[in-house]
Amino acid sequence: MGAATAEFGVLLDIDGVLYVGDEPIAGAHDALAELRGLAGDLRLVTNTTSRSRREVAEHLGRLGFDASIAEIITPAAMAVRHCEEQGHESVELVVSEGLREDLAALPTPSPSASVDAVILGDVGDRFDAALLNRVFRRLMDGAELIALQHNRYWLRKDGLTLDVGAYAAALEYATGREAIVVGKPSREFFDAALAELGLEQAVMIGDDVEADVGGAMAAGLAGVLVRTGKFLQKALPPEVTPTAIVDSIADVPAMLARIFSR
Amino acid sequence: MGAATAEFGVLLDIDGVLYVGDEPIAGAHDALAELRGLAGDLRLVTNTTSRSRREVAEHLGRLGFDASIAEIITPAAMAVRHCEEQGHESVELVVSEGLREDLAALPTPSPSASVDAVILGDVGDRFDAALLNRVFRRLMDGAELIALQHNRYWLRKDGLTLDVGAYAAALEYATGREAIVVGKPSREFFDAALAELGLEQAVMIGDDVEADVGGAMAAGLAGVLVRTGKFLQKALPPEVTPTAIVDSIADVPAMLARIFSR
Numbered sequence: 001m002g003a004a005t006a007e008f009g010v011l012l013d014i015d016g017v018l019y020v021g022d023e024p025i026a027g028a029h030d031a032l033a034e035l036r037g038l039a040g041d042l043r044l045v046t047n048t049t050s051r052s053r054r055e056v057a058e059h060l061g062r063l064g065f066d067a068s069i070a071e072i073i074t075p076a077a078m079a080v081r082h083c084e085e086q087g088h089e090s091v092e093l094v095v096s097e098g099l100r101e102d103l104a105a106l107p108t109p110s111p112s113a114s115v116d117a118v119i120l121g122d123v124g125d126r127f128d129a130a131l132l133n134r135v136f137r138r139l140m141d142g143a144e145l146i147a148l149q150h151n152r153y154w155l156r157k158d159g160l161t162l163d164v165g166a167y168a169a170a171l172e173y174a175t176g177r178e179a180i181v182v183g184k185p186s187r188e189f190f191d192a193a194l195a196e197l198g199l200e201q202a203v204m205i206g207d208d209v210e211a212d213v214g215g216a217m218a219a220g221l222a223g224v225l226v227r228t229g230k231f232l233q234k235a236l237p238p239e240v241t242p243t244a245i246v247d248s249i250a251d252v253p254a255m256l257a258r259i260f261s262r
Numbered sequence: 263m264g265a266a267t268a269e270f271g272v273l274l275d276i277d278g279v280l281y282v283g284d285e286p287i288a289g290a291h292d293a294l295a296e297l298r299g300l301a302g303d304l305r306l307v308t309n310t311t312s313r314s315r316r317e318v319a320e321h322l323g324r325l326g327f328d329a330s331i332a333e334i335i336t337p338a339a340m341a342v343r344h345c346e347e348q349g350h351e352s353v354e355l356v357v358s359e360g361l362r363e364d365l366a367a368l369p370t371p372s373p374s375a376s377v378d379a380v381i382l383g384d385v386g387d388r389f390d391a392a393l394l395n396r397v398f399r400r401l402m403d404g405a406e407l408i409a410l411q412h413n414r415y416w417l418r419k420d421g422l423t424l425d426v427g428a429y430a431a432a433l434e435y436a437t438g439r440e441a442i443v444v445g446k447p448s449r450e451f452f453d454a455a456l457a458e459l460g461l462e463q464a465v466m467i468g469d470d471v472e473a474d475v476g477g478a479m480a481a482g483l484a485g486v487l488v489r490t491g492k493f494l495q496k497a498l499p500p501e502v503t504p505t506a507i508v509d510s511i512a513d514v515p516a517m518l519a520r521i522f523s524r
Contacts, residue, residue, distance in 0.1 A: 133423050136415065140422055152436045153398065160397050160402055168438040173431035174424050219503045249421035 007040040008260055009197035011073075011190075011216065013206035014046045014056065016229015017249050024063050025228050027250025032065060034253035041197045045073045045204075047183045047211060049095065049121035049148040049164060052102045053077065053227075073193050075148035075183035076102035078118050081192055082146065082182055088116035094135060095148070117144040119178070120171075121144035122164050132170065133219075139175045149183035152212075185215025194219070201235070204251055207231045212239040224252060270522055271459035272301040273335075273452075273478065275468035276308045276318065278491015279511050286325050287490050289512025294327060296515035300522070303459045307335045307466075309445045309473060311357065311383035311410040311426060314364045331388035335455050337445035338364035341381050343454055344408065344444055350378035356397060357410070359385035379406040382433075382441070384426050394432065401437045411445035446470075447477025456481070462506065465505075467514055469493045476502040486514060 008194055012035070014017070015183065018028045036042055044067055046056060053072045060067045083091050083106055090109040099121055118135050139145055150165035168179045183189055185205075194202055203222040206212020207230045213223035216239070224243040225231065226249055235256045246252060274297070280290045298304055304471070308318060308327055315334045322329045338361055345353055345368055352371040355362065361383055371377045380397050401407055412427035430441045445451055456464055465484040468474020469492045475485035479502070486502040487493065488511055508514060 125391045127394070129387045129424070132389070132428075133421070136424055136428075137421055152438070159395070159399055162391070162398055162432065162436050166394075166398075166432040169435035170424065170428040170432035174428040176414070 007199055007201070008256075009194070009199040009202035010035050010039040010042040010256075011197075011204040012042065012249075013192055013204075013208070014044050014060070015048070016207035016231070017205060017226055018060070018065055019063050020229050022063065024065070025248050025250070027248065029064055031249045031253050035256070038155065038253060038256055040199050042071065043073050043193055043196060044071050045184065045193055047077055047149050047151075047190075049183070050098060052098050052100075054101065055098060055254060073189075073196065074102060075189070076121075078182040078189050078192055079146050079148060080105050082180065082188065082257070083117060083119075086116070086144075088144075090115045092135075092138060092143070093121075094118060094123060094131065096123055101225045113198045114138075114141055115143045117146050119146045119148065120164060120168055121148040124161075127162075127167055132167065136171055136174055139171060139177070145171055145175075145177070145179040147179040147181045147183075150179070150181045171254050184211040187215075187217070187219050190219035190221060191214055193219070203234060203256060205249065209240050211240065213242045217243065224255075226252075269302040269461055269463070270518075271456070271461040271464035272297050272304040272518075273307045273459075273464060273466040273483070274304065274454055274511075275466075275470070275474050276306050276322070277310070278469035278493070279467060279488055280322070280327055280489050281325050284325065286327075287510050287512070288421060289510065291326055293511045293515055297518070300515060300518055302461050305335050305455055305458060306333050307446065307451075307455055309337060309411045309413075311337055312360060314360050314362075316358060316363065335451075335458065336364060337451070338383075340444035340451050340454055341365065341408050342367050344442065344450065345379060345381075345482065348378070348406075350406075352377045353407070354380045354397075354400060355383075356380060356385055356393065358385055376400075376403055377405045379408050381408045381410065382426060382430055383410040385425075389429055390425075393427065398433055398436055399509070401433060401439070407433055407437075407439070407441040409443045409445075410442040412441070412443045439472050446473040447480070449477075449481050452478055452481035452483060456483070465518060467511065471504065475504045479505070486517075488514075 004091055019025055051067045056072050057067050057069045091106045092115045093103055115138055118138050147168040151163040152165050153160050154163050204216030205224045207226050213225045217223040222243040225245045228248045315331045318334050319329050319331045353368045354377045355365055377400055380400050409430040413425040414427050415422050416425050434440055439516055466478030467486045469488050475487050479485040484505040487507045490510045
């Protein structure tokens with residue numbers, strides 16, 4: 001149309017929106033390029049707690065998507081931001097090995113020292129009583145529990161598997177204190193992503209109606225739900241009404257151009 | 263005084279009321295004998311999930327208290343009762359070895375079969391991701407979660423330690439379904455104990471204001487709090503007002519004789 005467009009930012013979920021597994025969504029490469037042209041700024045936001053930002057960027061690259069590490073926002077990045085804001089001087093990491101590089105900026109404690117916070121990610125089969133009791137004692141000594149996400153469970157190759165949210169719930173019940181959740185759908189996550197965009201208007205595009213769309217809309221963003229990825233397994237909960245629902249990311253650029261052109 | 267007394271039953275917590283660790287409470291031996299004379303019937307009720315009823319009776323015997331196995335009510339006994347009432351045909355046990363003899367009446371599954379219920383007790387350092395995921399999948403396949411108790415934590419020799427309630431909370435969060443709690447302070451526990459007494463009036467005597475006194479009073483019993491055992495570590499929560507508070511079990515027989523004589 002050639003019309004000027006209002007400045008707006010785009011937050012884009014990755015898994016289930018740009019690809020599923022190792023399969024790009026049809027039309028997703030072109031859509032990402034068009035969105036870069038339309039939006040004032042763009043970030044790729046994912047709730048992964050098993051891959052570093054570098055690994056996410058490399059995986060995107062292998063699937064033909066051009067993305068820089070600086071564009072990728074993960075719960076780990078949000079956790080670093082949170083700890084810096086709080087002035088934490090000693091943070092214990094309970095996370096997968098791959099994630100540690102994204103948390104390298106944080107000061108970690110010597111084994112016997114007290115800590116200001118514990119960051120809890122998915123450590124899979126390493127979750128056991130010894131680990132959980134060690135974290136529990138840290139929390140009872142005053143440390144803050146920071147959960148990278150708070151999902152109930154996920155589908156691993158061998159079957160349904162407890163996710164970080166379940167282990168956080170055990171610690172929350174025992175301590176009587178809620179964890180700080182830094183991933184989607186937390187308000188903190190979207191506020192920080194908006195701050196990075198530095199724009200007043202933004203649209204979140206995702207396949208998870210609660211974590212992506214509901215979280216974004218609660219933080220004042222528009223929320224667009226795509227009918228790919230996780231959407232296929234999840235029923236729409238009645239409490240979230242997306243700003244728009246589209247078949248896939250391929251439909252998003254034209255829709256945003258229509259809404260924001262003037 | 264020789265006056266006739268109204269028929270009433272007595273439920274008596276054990277640990278912290280009759281003894282602390284391996285030390286009998288002063289006057290407890292005489293008090294237990296007097297209560298047997300005063301009460302229409304008496305049961306010893308404990309929330310232990312690590313000892314069988316036989317082991318509880320033996321421990322009482324070593325400390326000079328005369329008690330039969332049949333007089334002792336534990337969460338395990340309540341779990342058996344619950345499963346029988348529900349007609350469960352296959353129940354998986356996640357409990358300590360010592361407790362299995364009290365659950366021997368229940369039909370246990372072959373490893374690959376589906377189950378109607380999982381009974382969760384304290385398995386200490388055996389709690390790990392593999393165990394919790396196995397239970398989680400059982401629950402997602404429709405099994406009921408029966409928690410022998412729902413305590414947050416306890417003080418083990420090496421420090422504060424997550425208790426059954428914390429692991430149950432993880433499973434409850436992941437499944438979105440609450441566990442059935444068969445120990446104190448559940449209504450089911452006190453109803454079943456009352457049914458065993460077969461008397462209309464009963465008094466619960468314990469050192470835990472929530473689990474013993476609060477639970478009993480919610481089920482319509484009188485609740486007497488003793489200032490021994492756990493009482494020393496716990497502040498009175500404002501929502502529970504015991505029927506009476508006494509220094510120790512030694513003061514209870516005279517008080518009950520006064521109340522129930524006519």
